[in-house]
Amino acid sequence: MTAHPIFAAPPLAPALMTGLQAIFGDRVQTGDAIRDQHGRSESHFTPMPPQAVVFAETTEEVAALVRLCMAHDTPIIAFGAGTSIEGNTLAVRGGVAINLSGMDAIIEVNAEDFDCVVQAGVRREQLNEYLRDKGLFFPIDPGANATIGGMASTRASGTNAVRYGTMREAVLSLKVVTADGRIIRTARRARKSAAGYDLTRLFVGSEGTLGIITEVALRLHPIPEAISSAVCAFGTLKGAVDTVVQSIQLGVPLARVEILDAVQMRAVNRWSKLDYPEAPTLFFEFHGSPLQVGEQVETVGALAADNGGGAFSWSNLPEERSRLWKARHEAYYAAVNMRAGAVGWATDVCVPISRLAECIEQTRADLDAGTVPATILGHVGDGNFHVVFSIDPKTPDEMREVEAINVRLVERALAMDGTCTGEHGIGVGKQDWLVAELGEAVDLMRLIKRAFDPTDLLNPGKIFQL
Amino acid sequence: MTAHPIFAAPPLAPALMTGLQAIFGDRVQTGDAIRDQHGRSESHFTPMPPQAVVFAETTEEVAALVRLCMAHDTPIIAFGAGTSIEGNTLAVRGGVAINLSGMDAIIEVNAEDFDCVVQAGVRREQLNEYLRDKGLFFPIDPGANATIGGMASTRASGTNAVRYGTMREAVLSLKVVTADGRIIRTARRARKSAAGYDLTRLFVGSEGTLGIITEVALRLHPIPEAISSAVCAFGTLKGAVDTVVQSIQLGVPLARVEILDAVQMRAVNRWSKLDYPEAPTLFFEFHGSPLQVGEQVETVGALAADNGGGAFSWSNLPEERSRLWKARHEAYYAAVNMRAGAVGWATDVCVPISRLAECIEQTRADLDAGTVPATILGHVGDGNFHVVFSIDPKTPDEMREVEAINVRLVERALAMDGTCTGEHGIGVGKQDWLVAELGEAVDLMRLIKRAFDPTDLLNPGKIFQL
Structure with missing residues (x-):
């Protein structure tokens, strides 16, 4: 653990600590180790720990925490699995980190509606294990075993997005604690609605700066009857990309298609003890009926050959598929x-x-x-x-x-x-670029932030400077 | 034309009229007929005409209009094809209707990226005619030949949404004139992004109350290699619905599936001079390769039979498909x-x-x-x-x-x-129900409205009362 100036920050006001203990009992912690763990991210940023960490178990506790911290002018940072990459949960102004990973109940699964409702701390792997024997799956796969709340907050996506979309498409509705400590629900469970402003999509990707997500209703998908995977090395990056573009043009519903360059393939071979060709490579997954999957493999294989691809090595064996995607998930x-x-x-x-x-x-x-x-x-x-x-x-x-x-x-x-x-997401790492990308539109984001959180206490200093 | 009290409303202030004429010349109109036409909707609401109508040709004109009307404390109502159903464009407080239907340029089509950029006044049929020989189509089909800007503003969907989503999924980015007359772009042309708050989705469905959409970037799809349609009557509504649920569970990627009850089928037969059975009926469309489509037809046909369906009458003839969907589009x-x-x-x-x-x-x-x-x-x-x-x-x-x-x-x-x-959408017709549906979440919508349009001049009186 690296020493950091914030360890010397003044402790929280005694009245605030007393209030936190009244709500959370021994689920309030202020030790250096736990604070440090909540002040790091999975990337290169200097750690910035919060002044205290609380472990929430209910939405009502989250609401009580928000009201208490607001009364003490103290920042609140929602924290899930800590797998974000742009410093999205660093406590840049200190304050209280609220760890939601204990809110990990799968509240309901509505198989006939292809949806479920989960608490924010549920992990994506946990959810998919739970769903498996119901014939359903949740497709969003950012690699890390993140929490659903964290994935919603950063608008995560990953390997299945080409077919199944991102968290933008996957979230049906949210339960959110607002800056004034109210508990709202952004939408009903209907698959679509034209009822007013799209609050669901506004909170998705807002990185905890507009409210704290405590429950998420998600769209699910039936586990496909057949799944095949394939791997193919190419002479050039362009040949690999052209294969994908042409596949989409032909209407092939690719479920996953990942590109790894030659250096990444060399790293994968060493790390995962494999012996793939060390050239630009595509990893594919195909979903459908056995007949559809066979047709997809054939179509894409032919296109790969036309674009300078080597052996189109495909398989419908689960163990072969697991080996491929394990290597992909370990690529980082x-x-x-x-x-x-x-x-x-x-x-x-x-x-x-x-x-x-x-x-x-x-x-x-x-x-x-x-x-x-x-x-x-x-x-x-x-x-x-x-x-x-x-x-x-x-x-x-x-x-x-x-x-x-x-x-x-x-x-x-x-x-x-x-x-x-x-x-x-933007976190602290991409703020200048957000402005370069969207110009004055960022002013509209600031208007929303000021309207929702006038004293700037919800994960302050993220996405943009007010 | 019915006489209406607002016809007796005071004319716009002379300085505002002079300003409008300076921007729009003879594209400012105040005659009763044109005002009445812009004060009606395709449903049962009492007409509420604007005090003037202007016909915009550029985004800059829209921005100039907004600045001018704001300076004169005068409402601005964006108007497209006038096909909305919940009174979404009624001039409940008078003001100026800005007709965007002349902004009908298709600015660019990026075939390799499966996207396009169009002005807000482009009609969906116009766009699909333009796209046809490029092998692409825009799937959102609300029935009416609405403008793309209007469809974005009401978060329209329609017959293809089960497979291709709604305007929520179809819009990649928007050019918007804000209440202070600035021109912003909500996103880049990338298919996904985690860059800050989702302004695109915030404007989609906001019914012209937060800004005026002047350009829309849209996701497109390749025209499928094969398309089949089918029609099937059922003994019960439940049999029809169960057929659809089971089809989705089996992973059949239905492109369209519409239900029409017995009364609707009788009306369709009379209006479109057809002779379908007058029973609960499903209209289907299947997209894919010939092999995939054949398999989908077979799977769904078998499920329909299991659920009390009658003859499963399918066809891959374009004229048969046109007849079916023409009848569906005329159903209203x-x-x-x-x-x-x-x-x-x-x-x-x-x-x-x-x-x-x-x-x-x-x-x-x-x-x-x-x-x-x-x-x-x-x-x-x-x-x-x-x-x-x-x-x-x-x-x-x-x-x-x-x-x-x-x-x-x-x-x-x-x-x-x-x-x-x-x-x-909500328009004026569903406002009480919005509150019943979402409770205090509507207060968050009000916060956004006040932040974006503090003097409540952008399509005032819609979605909620401030």
Whole structure:
């Protein structure tokens, strides 16, 4: 644990501590270790711990906490699994972190409606294990075993988004504690509605700055009758991307399609002890009836061959599929650990798919001209890709080099009419870029923030500066 | 044309008229006929015409109009094709209607990215005609040949939503004129983004109360290789609904599935000169490869037979498909014109699909107990259905009877965790129900409205009372 100035911050006011203990009993904690754990993120940011951590069990407790902290002019930071990447939960002004991971009840599953209601602290893997014998699944898969509340708050997406959408599409409604401590529900359980402003979508992606999400109703999908996976290496990145574009043009409903560049494939082989060709590679998954899946494999295999793809290695064996996606899910750790003792920095952008090959190729050239090992991998069907750096923390120049590469990456994506963050959110890391991307539209976001949280106490200092 | 008190409203202030003429020249109109045309909706509401109508050609003109009207404390009502149903464009406080239908340029189509950018006045049929030879289509189909801007403003959906989503999913980004006359863009053209609050989804469905949409970027889809349609009559409404639920459970990607009750089928037969069985009926459309479509037809046909369906009459002939969907699109007019000289009243609700059969059956019983002819038809895959009344305008009791039935319909839907409006919006017709549906969450909508439009001049009096 690194010492940090905020450890020396004044303790919370005694009246606030007393109030917290009245609500949470021994579920209020102020030890350095627990505060440090809630002041870190899965990336390169300097830790900024909260002054206290509370562990909530009910929505009513969250509401009581919000009222109490508001009365004491103290920031409140909602915290789930701590897997966000842009410093989204750092306590930049101190305050109380509210850990929601204990609110992990699956409240209801409505199989006939293909939906469920869960508490914010439910993890996505937990949910899918629960759903499996009901023949349903929840498709949003950002890699990390994040909480559903955290995924909603950052508008997470991941490997299945090309077919099943992101948290934007997956969330049906939310239960939210507002800044004045009221408990509201943003929508009914109907699959669609034209009833007023879309509060659900407003809270999705708002990173805990407008209210605290305590329950989430989610759309589910039937587990497909047949699932096949495939892997194919290409001579060029462009050949891989063109294969995907042409597949979509032919109406192939790709369930997953991931691109990993040659450096990422080398890292994956070493980390996961595999022996894939170390070339730009696509990982596919196909869902449907056995007949449909067979047809999809055939169509995409032919397109891959036309675009310089090597062996189109497909399988309908679950163990083969697990091996492939385990390697994909470990890709981040594989990349960070290309060097022993390295620190990771993950960034992502998203561009119109017509510009993706060009964007990736230019980025690869920029990475190759530098000294810090880095990989490219991404959700090619969405035009979204990540760069993961493996940084030597003892070499300050490396951090500066990566910062400069990140600036050029985001500028490149914006110049292609893309976004500075496809799925990680803004947090503290992309604030300047949000303004570069959307200009005066950010003023409208500030209007909403001021209207919802006039004293700026809900996860302050995130997304934009007021 | 009916005389109406607002015709006697004071003319606009001379300075405002002079300002309007400076911007729009002879595209400012104040004649009774044009005002009346902009003060009506396609339903039963008393007309409320604006004091003037302007015809905009550019976003800059819209911005200039907004600044001018704000300076004169005068309401501004954005107007497209005038096909909204809940009185969404009525000039309840007078003011200036801004007709955007002349802003009908298709600005760009990015075939490789499956997207396009259009001006707000483009009609959906115009767009699809333009796209056809590029192999693309825009799926949102609310029936009426509405403008894209109007469809975005009411969060329209329609027959394809079960597979392709609603305007919520279809809109990638918007160009919007804000209440202070600034021109902003809500997002880049990337298919997904986690960059701050979702302003795109906030404006979609806001009915012109937060800003004026002048350009829309839309997701498009490849025209499927094969399309089949089918029609099947059932012994019971429940048999029809169960067929749809089971199809979705089996993962059949239904492109369209519409339910029409026996009364609606009788109206359709008379209006469109057809001879379908006069029983609860499903209209289907299947998209995919020829092989996939064949498989879908086979699966759904078997389920229909299991659920008491009659002949499953399917076809891959375009003329047969056109006949079916022409009849569906004319269903509203067929229903209204069950009686000569009748006036229409259309309402809609949306419930979890597990409650749909029950909701429709109870509603049918309520209609059958009344005296006003009415039909039920809907987007069964979404749990969304419409009731269309054929009201004798010379019998005031009929309007009162329909009002009472509508109250019971919405109460029934809300009791089933549904919404008071699946796709028509709130307008002036469903405001009480919005509060019944969402409670204090409506206060958050008011906060946004006040923050964005402090003097309440953008389509005032819609969605909620401030």
